[in-house]
Amino acid sequence: MFDVAIIGAGVVGGMIARKLSGYDLSICLVEKESDVAMGATKANSAIIHAGFDAVPGSLKAKLNVRGSVMMETVARELGVKYRRNGSMVLAFNDEEKVTLETLLERGEKNGVEGLRIIDSDELHQLEPRIADEVKYALLAPTGAIICPYELAIAAVGNAMDNGCELKTEFNVKSISDKGDHYLISDGKNEISARFVVNCAGVHSDDIAALVGDSSFTVTPRRGEYMLVDKEFGCVVDHTLFRVPSKMGKGILVSPTVDGNLLLGPTSEDIEDKSDVSTTASGLDTILTSVYETIKNPPSRSVITSFCGLRSTPDTGDFVINIPADRFVNAAGIESPGLSSSPAIAEYVAELLCDAGLVMEKKENYNPIREPSHKFREMSPEEKNRFIAENPAYGRYICRCEEVSEGEIISAIHTNPPARDLDAVKRRTRSGMGRCQGGFCSPSIVSILSRELGIPFEKVTKNGEGSIINFERTK
Amino acid sequence: MIKADLAIIGAGPAGMSAAVAARKKGIESILLLDRNPFLGGILEQCIHNGFGLHKFKEELTGPEYAYKYSKQVEELGIEYKLGTMVLDVTPDKTVTAVNERDGVFSVQAKAVILAMGCRERSRGALNISGTRPAGIFTAGTAQKYVNIDGYLPGKKVVILGSGDIGLIMARRMTLEGSKVEAVCELMPYSGGLTRNIVQCLDDFGIPLLLSHTVTKIHGDKRVTGVTICEVDDNRRPIPGKERYIECDTLLLSVGLIPENELSKKASVTLDPITSGAVVNGNRETTVPGIFACGNVLHVHDLVDFVSDEAEIAGNAAADYIMGKNVQSSKRIKLSAGFGVRYTVPQIVDAAEDTKVFFRVTDVFRKAKILVKDGDRTVLSLKREHCAPGEMESVLLKKTDIESIAGDNIDILLEVEE
Numbered sequence: 001m002f003d004v005a006i007i008g009a010g011v012v013g014g015m016i017a018r019k020l021s022g023y024d025l026s027i028c029l030v031e032k033e034s035d036v037a038m039g040a041t042k043a044n045s046a047i048i049h050a051g052f053d054a055v056p057g058s059l060k061a062k063l064n065v066r067g068s069v070m071m072e073t074v075a076r077e078l079g080v081k082y083r084r085n086g087s088m089v090l091a092f093n094d095e096e097k098v099t100l101e102t103l104l105e106r107g108e109k110n111g112v113e114g115l116r117i118i119d120s121d122e123l124h125q126l127e128p129r130i131a132d133e134v135k136y137a138l139l140a141p142t143g144a145i146i147c148p149y150e151l152a153i154a155a156v157g158n159a160m161d162n163g164c165e166l167k168t169e170f171n172v173k174s175i176s177d178k179g180d181h182y183l184i185s186d187g188k189n190e191i192s193a194r195f196v197v198n199c200a201g202v203h204s205d206d207i208a209a210l211v212g213d214s215s216f217t218v219t220p221r222r223g224e225y226m227l228v229d230k231e232f233g234c235v236v237d238h239t240l241f242r243v244p245s246k247m248g249k250g251i252l253v254s255p256t257v258d259g260n261l262l263l264g265p266t267s268e269d270i271e272d273k274s275d276v277s278t279t280a281s282g283l284d285t286i287l288t289s290v291y292e293t294i295k296n297p298p299s300r301s302v303i304t305s306f307c308g309l310r311s312t313p314d315t316g317d318f319v320i321n322i323p324a325d326r327f328v329n330a331a332g333i334e335s336p337g338l339s340s341s342p343a344i345a346e347y348v349a350e351l352l353c354d355a356g357l358v359m360e361k362k363e364n365y366n367p368i369r370e371p372s373h374k375f376r377e378m379s380p381e382e383k384n385r386f387i388a389e390n391p392a393y394g395r396y397i398c399r400c401e402e403v404s405e406g407e408i409i410s411a412i413h414t415n416p417p418a419r420d421l422d423a424v425k426r427r428t429r430s431g432m433g434r435c436q437g438g439f440c441s442p443s444i445v446s447i448l449s450r451e452l453g454i455p456f457e458k459v460t461k462n463g464e465g466s467i468i469n470f471e472r473t474k
Numbered sequence: 475m476i477k478a479d480l481a482i483i484g485a486g487p488a489g490m491s492a493a494v495a496a497r498k499k500g501i502e503s504i505l506l507l508d509r510n511p512f513l514g515g516i517l518e519q520c521i522h523n524g525f526g527l528h529k530f531k532e533e534l535t536g537p538e539y540a541y542k543y544s545k546q547v548e549e550l551g552i553e554y555k556l557g558t559m560v561l562d563v564t565p566d567k568t569v570t571a572v573n574e575r576d577g578v579f580s581v582q583a584k585a586v587i588l589a590m591g592c593r594e595r596s597r598g599a600l601n602i603s604g605t606r607p608a609g610i611f612t613a614g615t616a617q618k619y620v621n622i623d624g625y626l627p628g629k630k631v632v633i634l635g636s637g638d639i640g641l642i643m644a645r646r647m648t649l650e651g652s653k654v655e656a657v658c659e660l661m662p663y664s665g666g667l668t669r670n671i672v673q674c675l676d677d678f679g680i681p682l683l684l685s686h687t688v689t690k691i692h693g694d695k696r697v698t699g700v701t702i703c704e705v706d707d708n709r710r711p712i713p714g715k716e717r718y719i720e721c722d723t724l725l726l727s728v729g730l731i732p733e734n735e736l737s738k739k740a741s742v743t744l745d746p747i748t749s750g751a752v753v754n755g756n757r758e759t760t761v762p763g764i765f766a767c768g769n770v771l772h773v774h775d776l777v778d779f780v781s782d783e784a785e786i787a788g789n790a791a792a793d794y795i796m797g798k799n800v801q802s803s804k805r806i807k808l809s810a811g812f813g814v815r816y817t818v819p820q821i822v823d824a825a826e827d828t829k830v831f832f833r834v835t836d837v838f839r840k841a842k843i844l845v846k847d848g849d850r851t852v853l854s855l856k857r858e859h860c861a862p863g864e865m866e867s868v869l870l871k872k873t874d875i876e877s878i879a880g881d882n883i884d885i886l887l888e889v890e891e
Contacts, residue, residue, distance in 0.1 A: 226601070227598070231738075274694065276605065276606075277603065277604045277605045277690075277691075278603045278604065279603045280601075280603045280689065280690075282603070283601050283603060302598060302599060302601060303596070303598045303599060304596075304597075304598030305598060305601055305603075306606065380570075380577075380578040383572070383577065383578050384577035384578055387572075387574065387577040387578070388577065391574035391575070392574070393574075394557075394572055394573050394574030394575070394576075394577055395557060395573070395574050396509060396559035396572060399509060399559060400735075402559070402561065404572075434593070434596075435593045435594070435596060436596035436597065436598050437596075437615075438593060438594050438596060438612045438614065438615050439593065439615075441615060442615065442618045442619055442622070442623055445623075446623070456623065456625055457625055460608065461607070461608035461695075462608070462695070463695070464695070465694075465695030465696060466607060466608040466695040466696055467608060467696060468608050468609075468619075468627060469619055469623075469625035469626060469627045470625075470626045470627070470628070470629055471625070471626050472624055472625060472626070473620055473624050473625060473626050473650050474650065474651065
């Protein structure tokens with residue numbers, strides 16, 4: 001019997017698990033995929049929004065601004081890369097400037113610091129690659145960038161280090177209220193928990209419905225992205241937004257904390273909650289917009305494209321409430337969900353307390369997680385001490401991102417453990433570079449096979465069904 | 475800091491051949507570095523035959539061809555470090571690398587030869603829409619799984635791109651019991667060698683669909699199929715010409731990209747067409763004492779030519795180290811004219827006879843290769859057939875180069891019809 005079961009191991013679930021692991025509670029985080037951070041968390045704009053978009057008074061506004069303030073500390077504790085690069089919303093004409101003024105006003109009401117509208121001279125001085133046609137920009141110096149899956153993995157890892165249990169490939173099918181606890185089943189296995197938190201992302205309405213809450217629905221809103229080679233990561237320094245519409249914040253151009261350039265997302269409501277395919281028209285839409293935003297976009301150096309699904313609730317705001325006894329929703333968390341995630345965790349903890357959960361601070365709670373990128377940032381002398389102790393750190397496996405076997409082995413044995421090729425990739429960046437795993441993936445499959453004690457042909461890309469090799473050759 | 479006269483980055487066919495040439499010229503202190511745990515580079519996974527016909531007048535497999543050189547590397551006592559990843563090369567020729575024995579270390583060299591080879595273009599670079607399941611491999615990755623690791627990465631296969639590795643893998647997968655449904659080629663002609671089309675596709679009844687591409691990938695966890703489509707003259711898919719092919723694997727053989735990240739760190743000027751360094755006849759880059767050869771310089775069709783080119787670089791590096799570089803003051807830029815995509819070298823001088831390699835832009839029949847100095851024809855050679863997949867060359871004699879009036883010559887094709 002767990003005190004709390006958290007459904008969904010994205011960044012929200014991870015942050016909640018970490019928050020609750022600071023208390024004397026037994027916690028179980030359940031995830032339907034083979035790894036954490038597999039939904040919207042691994043495919044979004046990787047932005048910590050300043051907080052000027054949300055309507056004042058909304059949960060989004062409150063939690064975004066609070067989360068954005070908390071994030072720097074959270075990132076430091078979790079050893080996650082974070083950079084306050086500032087953001088700009090670009091206006092091409094006076095009509096769009098009116099929108100900038102609205103955003104400025106909203107931002108000030110929401111308590112965002114340092115916002116101001118700058119003119120063409122200043123914005124081009126700050127970002128020479130912005131197209132000449134851009135006339136004004138709303139500058140938000142508190143905007144930042146982060147790696148969202150790194151954040152979620154670190155949050156879950158830290159929660160696990162503090163006693164939280166993680167169950168992957170557990171696809172919740174039923175939740176029954178047994179009076180003083182819930183019985184959660186995936187059809188094969190069951191877990192019991194006195195309290196349940198629903199942060200199932202795009203499926204959070206389906207999970208809520210299992211306890212009789214049909215007060216909201218979540219629509220998957222597709223967002224496609226393109227990622228550009230690190231050679232062009234410095235094309236812009238700020239995150240550049242177009243003026244927002246009711247479908248979202250438009251197609252942005254942004255550096256990533258790992259030094260790439262990110263383009264996207266598109267915005268399209270779809271029906272299938274599992275459809276993360278990219279489309280030819282979507283990719284065209286991105287490039288068309290980017291060609292308007294910046295001069296000479298490096299469109300020929302795209303190394304990959306991908307798609308994520310925003311969990312868009314029909315309520316217009318995050319759905320964070322107590323719809324049933326001992327059951328808390330953290331549902332419909334679309335943008336700015338990543339930015340808000342530490343604040344959502346704090347708020348959910350308050351709601352659990354309100355719902356009757358007794359929460360006592362854990363004495364030996366450790367909020368610190370060793371950075372997974374520690375080795376790569378060492379000086380040559382420090383690296384050599386490391387290599388002398390463990391020669392695997394001297395064996396480089398991924399040439400494009402310069403990842404050693406030592407880091408890969410560590411990812412396989414550190415919470416939350418990597419069990420497949422994509423999980424290793426998200427933790428170490430091996431395979432994320434310009435060759436996209438062409439050279440390193442056979443070596444990583446071999447390392448996974450050895451470290452997990454499973455046959456080479458049983459190693460998967462991302463869990464059951466995603467086999468890489470069928471059988472031994474004859 | 476280790477000191478070496480010559481540091482060579484990459485111990486594939488180019489690096490080994492350059493090392494052997496330099497040693498034979500008398501350079502004692504050579505350090506050959508490679509990230510693989512063996513000498514030979516990508517040849518080790520090319521277990522098919524067809525290597526060495528020009529160089530050794532015999533038909534060898536990749537490992538056999540590599541052995542011709544690795545044997546010499548051993549016999550000549552050339553020092554090498556394997557499992558060693560080079561992290562940086564500076565313009566003053568300091569090479570920084572890492573391995574499990576030495577940790578991170580630096581080599582101060584008098585000359586450096588860049589021989590890092592190339593990588594395969596990946597799915598992301600093509601922007602093929604659809605899902606991102608397991609079962610999408612570059613042809614070379616699949617080749618590694620099959621030939622080195624001994625595992626079968628696909629049973630029902632579609633191949634996009636008719637580059638040589640794709641063609642070789644079509645045959646390999648078939649021989650391993652897989653079914654290759656089709657090879658799609660975006661262009662109206664194949665980028666591979668004619669002999670590979672005959673021996674790898676025709677002999678096995680595998681259809682080559684020219685002017686076709688893959689427009690969508692299907693499958694959630696593993697590939698379940700691809701949508702292919704005929705393309706128009708501008709290489710855009712023609713609506714209504716889509717076709718779904720059920721398969722579990724998509725192999726990509728859509729081009730090779732010279733791996734010049736280290737060259738950029740060394741401030742070497744790159745040619746936007748070859749994606750390799752700009753070099754003179756000695757294969758010396760724009761940074762004095764840094765040379766380049768093999769697929770890092772430009773993508774070759776045959777390894778035999780890689781070896782030849784690496785010998786030029788190895789010899790020239792040796793001369794450079796010994797202060798014997800004879801450079802004529804006459805430097806002439808080669809310009810690619812009609813029908814010619816690029817030339818290597820891009821610059822020649824009148825010090826010696828220079829063989830110029832180039833690729834054509836399209837399939838041409840009954841063409842003439844012309845070397846022109848303004849309106850004057852310096853050289854004219856007939857070709858019955860030339861194709862982008864097969865490298866062409868012309869020999870510029872020292873006297874030809876001396877006869878040039880200006881500082882630029884054009885290499886171009888003249889086609890009868």
